[in-house]
Amino acid sequence: MSLSCFDPRFGERMLSVDEALSVLGESLAGVMRTPRSERVALAQAPGRVLAETVISPLDVPAQTNAAMDGIALAQASLPDAESGEPLSDRGELSDHCQLIVIGSSLAGHPWTGRALAAGEAMRITTGAALPAGADTVVMQEQLEYRSTQGEGEGQGEGLIESEAGERVVIEGVTSIRRGQNVRQAGEDIARGSQVMAPGQWLTPAAVGVLASLGLAEVAVYRPLTVAVFSTGDEVTAPGETLPAGGIYDANRFSLVALLRDQGIEVLDLGILSDDEASVSAALRDAATRADMVITSGGVSVGEADHVRSALAACGELALWRIAMRPGRPLAFGMLRAIPADDASSSGQVPFFGLPGNPVATMVTFLQFVLPALRLLSGQQRLAKAEASASATTLAQWQAPRLQLIAGETLRSRAERVDYHRGQIVLDDQGRQVVMTTGRQGSGILTSMLLAECLIEIPAGCATLHAGEPVMVQWLGSRGII
Ligand code: AMP
Ligand code: MG
Numbered sequence: 001m002s003l004s005c006f007d008p009r010f011g012e013r014m015l016s017v018d019e020a021l022s023v024l025g026e027s028l029a030g031v032m033r034t035p036r037s038e039r040v041a042l043a044q045a046p047g048r049v050l051a052e053t054v055i056s057p058l059d060v061p062a063q064t065n066a067a068m069d070g071i072a073l074a075q076a077s078l079p080d081a082e083s084g085e086p087l088s089d090r091g092e093l094s095d096h097c098q099l100i101v102i103g104s105s106l107a108g109h110p111w112t113g114r115a116l117a118a119g120e121a122m123r124i125t126t127g128a129a130l131p132a133g134a135d136t137v138v139m140q141e142q143l144e145y146r147s148t149q150g151e152g153e154g155q156g157e158g159l160i161e162s163e164a165g166e167r168v169v170i171e172g173v174t175s176i177r178r179g180q181n182v183r184q185a186g187e188d189i190a191r192g193s194q195v196m197a198p199g200q201w202l203t204p205a206a207v208g209v210l211a212s213l214g215l216a217e218v219a220v221y222r223p224l225t226v227a228v229f230s231t232g233d234e235v236t237a238p239g240e241t242l243p244a245g246g247i248y249d250a251n252r253f254s255l256v257a258l259l260r261d262q263g264i265e266v267l268d269l270g271i272l273s274d275d276e277a278s279v280s281a282a283l284r285d286a287a288t289r290a291d292m293v294i295t296s297g298g299v300s301v302g303e304a305d306h307v308r309s310a311l312a313a314c315g316e317l318a319l320w321r322i323a324m325r326p327g328r329p330l331a332f333g334m335l336r337a338i339p340a341d342d343a344s345s346s347g348q349v350p351f352f353g354l355p356g357n358p359v360a361t362m363v364t365f366l367q368f369v370l371p372a373l374r375l376l377s378g379q380q381r382l383a384k385a386e387a388s389a390s391a392t393t394l395a396q397w398q399a400p401r402l403q404l405i406a407g408e409t410l411r412s413r414a415e416r417v418d419y420h421r422g423q424i425v426l427d428d429q430g431r432q433v434v435m436t437t438g439r440q441g442s443g444i445l446t447s448m449l450l451a452e453c454l455i456e457i458p459a460g461c462a463t464l465h466a467g468e469p470v471m472v473q474w475l476g477s478r479g480i481i
Helices: 008-012 017-029 204-212 251-261 276-289 305-314 358-376 446-450
Strands: 037-041 070-073 096-105 120-124 136-139 143-146 167-171 194-196 217-221 225-231 265-272 292-296 315-321 329-336 348-354 401-406 417-426 432-436 453-457 469-474
Touching: 017 329, 017 358, 070 096, 194 204, 225 251, 225 276, 251 265, 251 292, 251 358, 265 276, 276 292, 276 305, 276 329, 276 348, 292 358, 305 315, 305 329, 315 348, 329 358, 348 358, 358 417, 358 446, 401 453, 417 446, 417 469, 432 453
Parallel strands: 096 120, 225 265, 225 292, 292 348, 401 432
Antiparallel strands: 037 217, 070 120, 070 136, 096 167, 143 167, 315 329, 329 348, 401 469, 417 432, 417 453, 453 469
């Protein structure tokens, strides 16, 4: 960055969303520290960020096992697939074959006897270890058992109990391929291989994988602590009587929920009046207790002065005008923290002053604060995506973008990015198209309630016609990623 974002000249021009993200990424890189870690029980790990490299102590699955109920056998002992000739004289038809069942291998109760010989099979259940001598499983539906006493004939009966000497007839024998319906030991994860790296967000799938390795606890980064304030003399806490000219405090609740969803520990510090002394005292206090401070309101032109002067007393502040709607005014700063006594603190605490309109608060959180939090919390993208972006590129942490078709004509201004709240619906040709949720004012918070995605109308585009491709930021199945 040639010009510090705290240089007064920086705020004079309108920034694009991408410029703002890259300046933010550079500023945060300066305060970025690897968070401290702690060990937690696996049950406490979902939603945390892994702090260690995980090498598999075993093969998963640990033993070669059956993927279906049926019989295990050596494929080479079957009739030749080309000629259809049975190997043993027990074969009756070219595509039938009869084997002797010598026992059972059940899940949790592997066969411990001798290896299978040619012409022999073993009953097996899904997940049971393949007996020595077997390499293939034939599913139950292809089998017919013939009891030695002439009773109990029928498909799929008596899977568990097996009589020594029982015969089984296989149908469709010429199509059986070696290794079919068998899971090889280590086919999911090989012993000694790297399974996860530090920075892995512990999803339900990730904790499942860690459990499959037998790990009862893991090292995770300490969660970030973020302090949240609302500002404004009119802003009233829910539960209180709304005074004349008052408005209930929606932002603190949506922000706290967004933060908790990211595994963040939240310091909910209430509502600040529009007054420099109380704002600066509160910010100074918050900077000693939190890894980031977020306020909403009080950053629009004409109103920003007390935030600006409050910030000047306890850190550095940049007021940004970003070419986006909703969310044009945004303040970013660095608060001075208590002198750092450990390497995990830079002594500076990032500050975001989000615009007060409730939709603008959420949209700017999603564009800028969420990526910043993911970066600072030590998250790394999964290896496949890693190659495309450097660690401090914040854009990689925005909500995922998908291309859809505009279901209606959408209007914007060419000089800014518009984020319309959208719903994905099927049109009469069965295509997925995106429609706006209705009225799009930045105070219409119900537009976020209805939104499944943010429709991104890029700078340079004033009108997007129905039927044209359009990018959306997917907000995930729960409304927000
Ligand atoms: P400001 O950014 O302070 O100029 O506020 C812009 C608009 O958002 C005003 O109409 C405020 O009343 C409203 N607003 C500010 N803070 C909140 C909040 N915490 N909850 C709901 N609305 C708010
Ligand atoms: Mg205000």
